[in-house]
Amino acid sequence: MASNQSRFRAAHGAARPMIVRTMTLAVALTLCSAALSVRAQVVTAQEAADLSGSWDSPATNDVLERDEGPFTDDFVGMPLNAAGRALAASYSADMLAEPERVCQLYDQWHYSNSVFNLRIWPVTGGPTGTIQAWKLQPTEDNGGMTIWMDGRSPPSQYADHLRGAFTTGHWKGDMLIAVTTGMKRAPARDNGAFHSDESIMTSTFIPHDDMLTIVYVLHDPVYMTAPYVYSRTYVRSVTRPIATQYPPCIVNFEGTSEGTVPFFPPGKNPLMTQMMEFFHVPEYASAGGADTMYPEFRDRLKAQYLKLYPTFPKKCTQYCTNFRFQQAVGNLPQPVEGPAAKPGRRGAKSGS
Amino acid sequence: MRTFLSNCAARLALALLVSLGAATLVHAQGRRGPGGPPPPAEAAAPVDFTGYWRSVVQDEDWVYRMVTPRPGDYAGVPLKPAGMQVMDAWDPAKDTAAGEQCKSYGAPAIMRVPEHLHITWQDDQTLKMETDAGEQTRLFHFVPSMADEHGPRTWQGYSVAQWQLQSQGGRFFGGGKPAWAALKVTTTDLKAGYLRKNGVPYSENARLVEYFDLVQIPPENDGQWWMVLTSVVTDPVYLFTPFVTDDNFQKLSSAEGWEPSACSAMW
Numbered sequence: 298m299a300s301n302q303s304r305f306r307a308a309h310g311a312a313r314p315m316i317v318r319t320m321t322l323a324v325a326l327t328l329c330s331a332a333l334s335v336r337a338q339v340v341t342a343q344e345a346a347d348l349s350g351s352w353d354s355p356a357t358n359d360v361l362e363r364d365e366g367p368f369t370d371d372f373v374g375m376p377l378n379a380a381g382r383a384l385a386a387s388y389s390a391d392m393l394a395e396p397e398r399v400c401q402l403y404d405q406w407h408y409s410n411s412v413f414n415l416r417i418w419p420v421t422g423g424p425t426g427t428i429q430a431w432k433l434q435p436t437e438d439n440g441g442m443t444i445w446m447d448g449r450s451p452p453s454q455y456a457d458h459l460r461g462a463f464t465t466g467h468w469k470g471d472m473l474i475a476v477t478t479g480m481k482r483a484p485a486r487d488n489g490a491f492h493s494d495e496s497i498m499t500s501t502f503i504p505h506d507d508m509l510t511i512v513y514v515l516h517d518p519v520y521m522t523a524p525y526v527y528s529r530t531y532v533r534s535v536t537r538p539i540a541t542q543y544p545p546c547i548v549n550f551e552g553t554s555e556g557t558v559p560f561f562p563p564g565k566n567p568l569m570t571q572m573m574e575f576f577h578v579p580e581y582a583s584a585g586g587a588d589t590m591y592p593e594f595r596d597r598l599k600a601q602y603l604k605l606y607p608t609f610p611k612k613c614t615q616y617c618t619n620f621r622f623q624q625a626v627g628n629l630p631q632p633v634e635g636p637a638a639k640p641g642r643r644g645a646k647s648g649s
Numbered sequence: 650m651r652t653f654l655s656n657c658a659a660r661l662a663l664a665l666l667v668s669l670g671a672a673t674l675v676h677a678q679g680r681r682g683p684g685g686p687p688p689p690a691e692a693a694a695p696v697d698f699t700g701y702w703r704s705v706v707q708d709e710d711w712v713y714r715m716v717t718p719r720p721g722d723y724a725g726v727p728l729k730p731a732g733m734q735v736m737d738a739w740d741p742a743k744d745t746a747a748g749e750q751c752k753s754y755g756a757p758a759i760m761r762v763p764e765h766l767h768i769t770w771q772d773d774q775t776l777k778m779e780t781d782a783g784e785q786t787r788l789f790h791f792v793p794s795m796a797d798e799h800g801p802r803t804w805q806g807y808s809v810a811q812w813q814l815q816s817q818g819g820r821f822f823g824g825g826k827p828a829w830a831a832l833k834v835t836t837t838d839l840k841a842g843y844l845r846k847n848g849v850p851y852s853e854n855a856r857l858v859e860y861f862d863l864v865q866i867p868p869e870n871d872g873q874w875w876m877v878l879t880s881v882v883t884d885p886v887y888l889f890t891p892f893v894t895d896d897n898f899q900k901l902s903s904a905e906g907w908e909p910s911a912c913s914a915m916w
Contacts, residue, residue, distance in 0.1 A: 355890070356725065359710060471829070472862070474864075503862050510860075530895045578712060591705065609719055613719050616722075618723055619724055619725060
């Protein structure tokens with residue numbers, strides 16, 4: 298039995314191959330171009346810098362920020378203005394016992410100055426499964442960060458500022474640049490140096506091999522005179538997957554009397570001498586300011602510091618290492634020989 | 650019907666092969682042919698590290714960088730017991746007398762010293778980095794020389810550099826122009842020295858890997874250029890894990906603040 302194909306050939310003779318060839322070529326070219334365009338998309342998706350995974354924060358830099366957090370009067374290198382400095386000196390950690398402020402530490406800048414391991418993963422959506430956002434979750438009880446990549450507009454400047462704020466991102470090469478607005482006023486360091494709710498934070502994610510360096514920049518027109526730049530490097534964790542969720546910060550009652558705000562009046566904070574006591578750093582340096590972050594500041598320190606140096610203990614006595622038995626264990630206050638430690642870095646009770 | 654389909658499939662396969670071949674040819678045009686001279690490193694990357702830079706010390710390691718750390722303070726450094734012994738024997742006067750006051754200015758430490766940098770191209774395959782602190786010079790070789798590679802150990806060792814070229818949103822595989830680049834530098838052949846001024850040591854077996862990146866702060870076009878450095882020091886003799894740090898430098902428009910100073914064992 299003759300097929301339709303044979304009948305078509307018999308009826309149309311030599312004209313048929315030309316038509317078929319032309320149609321076939323057109324179909325082939327269409328399919329080829331479709332195939333190439335699919336290939337290009339796949340290549341883009343595969344080759345884009347993949348930030349996803351679990352990231353460990355090695356205990357080798359910013360060691361004094363770990364565990365207990367910074368010393369009470371450690372504002373060195375912070376470009377604080379007079380208002381920022383005064384606010385920082387009045388800060389009492391007792392304030393965190395107030396229900397209104399229990400969660401105050403956990404804003405978006407907290408990623409930069411606290412030492413977390415991180416989990417990062419993409420959120421895909423739409424008909425082509427494109428990446429609409431990147432999510433970050435630190436190993437602590439704050440709500441994480443969502444970096445929107447879908448071009449959405451930020452909320453109105455009159456909208457409420459939230460702890461989660463609002464972050465959008467874009468790529469430059471394989472660096473992801475994220476800009477956060479709508480932040481709440483919160484401590485820029487755990488020792489009470491604040492940033493204002495007018496701050497804008499820029500985070501640049503720089504992947505290299507199995508490492509990720511994140512550069513955080515805080516622009517605060519209220520409490521700072523220059524950008525506050527903080528960077529932190531993470532190493533890809535291959536053995537310890539980090540969860541995508543942690544318990545949220547929960548507001549509770551911790552016994553603070555109603556109607557009181559713990560703080561220190563000017564000049565009454567008893568913990569403003571720790572940097573001198575432990576590290577021999579004079580107050581004009583520990584109080585911060587933009588000049589303390591540049592090499593030229595060493596000229597101002599040199600004479601006084603070198604004069605004091607011969608009086609230092611010949612062997613470090615406190616906060617000398619954060620490693621024990623070859624394991625990172627936080628910033629160790631031991632050994633205890635030598636001058637007695639203050640009752641915790643943030644331990645002093647304030648007046649109310 | 651089967652004949653028609655097989656003919657069509659064959660033509661489709663042929664057309665695909667021709668198209669992919671053409672694409673490969675276009676892709677390959679961006680690379681040098683085998684046996685040709687390497688392209689000048691200076692012209693190969695869409696980023697420019699040259700100029701004057703200064704350290705910006707805003708992190709919590711300020712007390713280990715801006716002042717001489719306390720004797721015996723090695724917080725943050727994964728130091729082995731053998732390294733602690735060296736650290737405990739630190740004697741700056743003895744180092745100075747021995748002419749070794751530059752021990753804390755070697756490549757694994759120099760970028761953490763608060764300082765100004767001056768970066769220029771020594772030739773089209775060698776990037777030169779000078780420091781005012783300690784008056785050190787680092788050379789980043791894009792085309793390593795076998796003769797130099799195994800020369801005497803020095804404070805700055807021997808550095809091999811390579812661009813990490815990037816397309817928009819990913820790695821660069823040739824063809825067209827890369828959108829961005831980072832600089833990776835690997836340094837070996839080091840003379841033993843100190844990671845910190847107070848005698849926390851690294852050995853001559855230390856290996857330094859650095860990644861240099863440029864970022865604009867703020868990210869808009871008028872932002873100031875910053876250089877972000879991620880460093881990894883590995884040392885099987887004195888460190889039990891890699892010593893990972895990151896540092897930031899701000900670009901300056903002139904040599905203002907450039908004040909060369911000799912190495913000091915104490916400050």
